[in-house]
Amino acid sequence: MSDANKNKSAPTLNEDITNTDSPAVEMKVEAEDTVDKPKIVEVIEFDEKMLRTEEDIWTHAFDESNDIEIPKYLDNPMKTGLGYMDYILGEAGFFPTQCTIMTGDPGCGKTTLALEMASSMRGLGTTVAFASCEMRKEMVAKFQKRLKARHPVKVITDKIIRTSRGSTRIPFASHVPTLIETCERIRAQQPDRPFLLIVDSLQELDDGYFKSGRKTSKTAYRALDQLNQWCKQTECGLVVIGQVTKSGQMAGSNGLKHLIDAHLHLSVETKDEEMRGARILQATKNRFAGCGQLVFLQMKASGLHEIARIKEGSL
Numbered sequence: 001m002s003d004a005n006k007n008k009s010a011p012t013l014n015e016d017i018t019n020t021d022s023p024a025v026e027m028k029v030e031a032e033d034t035v036d037k038p039k040i041v042e043v044i045e046f047d048e049k050m051l052r053t054e055e056d057i058w059t060h061a062f063d064e065s066n067d068i069e070i071p072k073y074l075d076n077p078m079k080t081g082l083g084y085m086d087y088i089l090g091e092a093g094f095f096p097t098q099c100t101i102m103t104g105d106p107g108c109g110k111t112t113l114a115l116e117m118a119s120s121m122r123g124l125g126t127t128v129a130f131a132s133c134e135m136r137k138e139m140v141a142k143f144q145k146r147l148k149a150r151h152p153v154k155v156i157t158d159k160i161i162r163t164s165r166g167s168t169r170i171p172f173a174s175h176v177p178t179l180i181e182t183c184e185r186i187r188a189q190q191p192d193r194p195f196l197l198i199v200d201s202l203q204e205l206d207d208g209y210f211k212s213g214r215k216t217s218k219t220a221y222r223a224l225d226q227l228n229q230w231c232k233q234t235e236c237g238l239v240v241i242g243q244v245t246k247s248g249q250m251a252g253s254n255g256l257k258h259l260i261d262a263h264l265h266l267s268v269e270t271k272d273e274e275m276r277g278a279r280i281l282q283a284t285k286n287r288f289a290g291c292g293q294l295v296f297l298q299m300k301a302s303g304l305h306e307i308a309r310i311k312e313g314s315l
Contacts, residue, residue, distance in 0.1 A: 041233055073097070073235050077288070078194050081120035084297065084306045085113075088264065088281055090289025094196060096235040098288055099228040099259070101202065103242045103250050104266035109279055109299050110241050111135075111143065113266060114198050116303050117239075119149035127193045129154040129186055131173040133204035147303045154186050173199075176226045177208045187234070196237040199227070203243050203251065220252045224259055262286040269296070278307060 050057060073096040080086050086093055094100065104110040118128040130153050132140050137157045144152075156173045172182050179199075187195050199205070205223035206213050224240060231238040243251040248267070250256065257263070263285040269278045278298055283291035294310040 043229060071235075076194075078121060078126050078196060078237055079124055080117050081124050082117055084281065084295040084309070085117055087309060088283050088293055088295055089262075090283075090286060090291070090293075092289045094237040094239070095288045096194060096237055097232045098237050098261045099224070099231055100237075100239045100262040100264060101224075101242045101250070101256065101260045102239060102264040102266065103244050105244065105248070105268050108266050108268050109297075109304055110266055111200055112147065112299070112303055113281075114200060114239065114241060115140070115143055115149065115153075116147055118153045118196075118198055119144065119147070119151045121196060122151035122153050125193060127154070127186065127190055127195045129156055129183055129195070129197050131156040131179055131182075131197065131199045133158070133174045134200055146301065156182055171206065174204055175206050175208055175213075176223050179205075180226070180230050183230075183236070184234075187236070194237070195234070196239065197227070197231070199238070199240045201241040201243065217253070221255050221259070224256060228259055257285075260285070261288060262291075275307075279304060 077089075077093040077095045079093040080089070102110060102114070115130065118130050122128045130140065132155065135143070135157075137155050140155050140157070156179065158169060158171045158173050160167055161170050162168075171178055173179055183195070183197055202220050202224060205220065206215065207219050207222035207226060209219065209222055227238055227240065230236070242256075245251050250263070262283060264281065264283050267280045269275045269280055275296060278296045281295045281297060283293065285291060296307040296309075297304040298307050
C-alpha cells in the first residue's frame with residue numbers, strides 16, 4: 001500500500017463529497033421503506049374491466065355543481081411579492097396545486113427570474129425549494145448573492161455522498177421520485193406553510209422509468225406528469241423551467257401544453273430599436289386567472305427591473 005493511501009482518512013458515512021476528487025459512480029437508486037416516506041397516493045392505470053366488475057364506480061361518475069365543495073386554497077394564492085409577476089398572474093400569484101411551466105430564449109433570464117421570485121416568496125412566508133439540475137449549489141448561492149437576495153431558499157442538487165456501499169451519486173434534484181421525497185421531508189419541517197417547488201429544468205429530469213436513467217421523447221412528459229400529480233395531491237405549487245425550440249415554441253410533446261395549468265414565457269425584444277434587449281414576460285395560458293398581459297423588463301446586474309406594462313386589449 002502506498003504512503004498516499006495510508007494517509008487517507010476512513011470514509012465518513014452520509015458525507016457530501018460532491019466537490020472532491022472522488023470518482024463518479026453510476027447512478028443507482030433503490031427504493032427502501034423509511035419511516036418518513038411520503039404518503040403519496042399511487043394512481044394505477046385505468047382498466048375498462050373495472051367498470052363491469054365494480055358497480056360502485058358509477059356512483060362517482062358525475063356531481064351536481066351546487067354540491068361541489070370549493071377548497072379553501074382556491075381563495076389563498078401564494079403571492080410572489082414581485083409586482084410585475086403578480087400582474088402577469090392576474091394579480092393573484094400562484095395557487096396551490098398549480099402546475100406552471102416557464103419557457104424562454106437561451107440566456108434571457110429564466111433562472112434569474114426564478115431565483116428573484118423564490119427569495120421574494122420566502123419573505124412572504126412560503127417555503128420555496130429550488131431544484132437545480134444544471135447548476136451546482138455553489139453557483140446557485142453565487143447567483144443569489146449577485147441578486148442580493150434577502151431571503152434564503154432550500155437548494156436541492158444532485159450530490160456524491162459517502163455511503164456504506166461507497167461513493168454514490170444521489171440524484172436529489174434530477175430523479176423525480178427522489179425529488180418528491182426530498183420535498184416531502186422539507187415540507188414536514190414546517191407543514192403549515194404553503195410550499196412552492198421550482199425545477200431547473202424539465203429537460204434534465206429523469207422520471208425513473210428506466211433503471212439505467214435512459215431518456216426518451218416521453219421522459220419529459222412522464223416527469224412533469226409525476227410532479228403535477230404530486231402537487232395536486234399535496235396542494236403545493238410547481239414551477240418548471242423548460243426549453244424552447246429554434247422557432248421559440250415550447251420544446252416537448254403537445255401533451256405538455258395540456259398537462260400544465262399555466263405557461264409563462266420570457267423573451268428578448270429584437271425588433272424595436274428603443275426597446276432592443278428588453279425582456280418581455282407574458283402568460284400565454286393560465287387556468288386560474290386571466291392571461292394576455294405583457295411586461296417589459298430590463299436586465300441589470302442586480303436582476304430584472306420593470307420598465308412598462310401593457311394590458312390585454314390595448315395592443
